[in-house]
Amino acid sequence: MNNVCVYCEFEEGSIQDVSFELLTKGRSLANQLGCKLEALVLGSGLDGLEKEISRYGVDMLYIADDKRLYPYTTLPHTAVATGLFRETQPQIVLMGATSIGRDLGPRISSSLGSGLTADCTNLEIGEYEDKKAGKRYDNLLYQIRPAFGGNIVATIVNPDNRPQMATVREGVMKKEIVSETHQAELIRVDAGKYLREEDLVVRILERQIESSKINLKNSSIVIAGGYGVGSRENFNLLFELAHAIGAEVGASRAAVDAGYADKERQIGQTGITVRPKLYIACGISGQIQHIAGMQDAAMVISINNDPAAPINKLADYVIQGNLENIIPRMIRYYRKNVK
């Protein structure tokens, strides 16, 4: 009761990385709260996952293995998760801000009447004072995320409703194995206890999951383009530079919205988080939602024609000027100087 629970996403035979990252965060939250860490896996053909999940310091592993739970559909997963949560009463539930988590999270939160915060960039434990009601709360989950309206970060709490729910994007938290030999208590959940006929009204007729061709997350050099790149054609300059120096190309949301780059390349709060050794920001102003996804880069170069662009403050090197003139020369001088 009153534990921290991570909904672990099972897809194509394995648990998603974001779930392991959340288990690691969940472990540290549970330690602070002095409670247990639970993991919940819903799917089919789940044998052999115990060891992999336990390693992250999970105390209790709930597994519902049932054909009706794979592939993922909203209603059966909602029914089993909410049914179980009504019994186990977790104080915190974390899930990945993925296609699945963003479909399931709000459904569960509505069903349980609990608050949900999307795309958190940080989670902490702290107190809260409701001055109007004269009430004080200890040990609440701080759900921290940038808010629209400038360089603003909001801390959101759910004082009264449980569980406190949050989604987090892949790569925001870091996964860390606690012990290879750690063993969670395995609890088998009978999905049939919670599933009703009405939960099976959506059928999947066809499904194709492609493995991503882009490996931004693990690339040691990222060249990111923003709205200042100006066109899809100009983005080719970034690809050329990336090809020359062995980098991957990312983008800001403004560049994605404008159609210059594909959504899969978006870096930031609602995209991917990267931690490369070199980040080259081309025509990116550096709004907080973008910075949330790249602030851990070891070195930053900003190419921008506005000397006052906020991203310049985070940059080790600032090249002032128009990127369409600068990038071709970077390629040229690279070829000339590299052995």
Added chain:
Amino acid sequence: MYKIIVLAKQVPDTRNVGKDAMKADGTVNRAALPAIFNPEDLNALELALLIKDRYPGTTIVLLTMGPVRAAEILREGLYRGADAGFLLTDKAFAGSDTLATSYALSCAIRKIGLPDIILAGRQAIDGDTAQVGPQVAEKLGIPQITYAEDILSVDNRTVRVKRRLERGFELVESVLPVLVTAHSTAPECRPRNARRLMQFKRATTLSERHHSADDYLAAQTHSTEPVLTEWCAKDVNSDLLQLGLGGSPTKVRQVENIVFQAKESKVLSAADDDIEWLIQELISQHTIG
């Protein structure tokens, strides 16, 4: 013939937060930003219009919650082919989080009458949460299909939808009624229709008519069947305790203006020498090469 409700939101145009919209303290001057029809809600409207094209007699009702001004997007929807619009507006809604918002919307949908299909954008660009669609579906006790790229077919009992996932896609079939959220890869919304523009440019809500000093305009719109309806919290039989700040389980504890620790940056010009120097520097540090 199907009954469709499209959920839409008027949002600040976050894509255009240029330098001019920033205030000295680093926050956005919202007043300087245009208020627009949330882009994915337009995709949702188009998916509805495509069904109406295929099944004449289909009716499309737009529903929005927001300030009086949000009636602008209802008219925009009428120009593009929607049949009627409902504006939910009330001080009691102020401060609603996604759960309180979806509760209010679900009350309004019940009042209008549960349609065959509810369409909504996947998410609004001012928050990107993607929560309201699924939460409305849950409150109404109907299934949901999120991230729709296309509605392949509708028949009396079922709908088939192509969903766009982060990696890949899915074809799913659901019974009706169902709530579908539209992904940005769904067909782009058709433009305004000139004839409909003439027909509906005077369609107004009650508050707009009250605020308008133009008696002629008021008289005009009163004489015809109103296509825009304005409702307050009481009109949709909602429980005040579940609305607004009080009805929102999430509270904002604190809003912080972040000042980034400025690095000691080296500023270079775009001159050849500077660029070559930087490349050599990066190579000698083994950062590249």
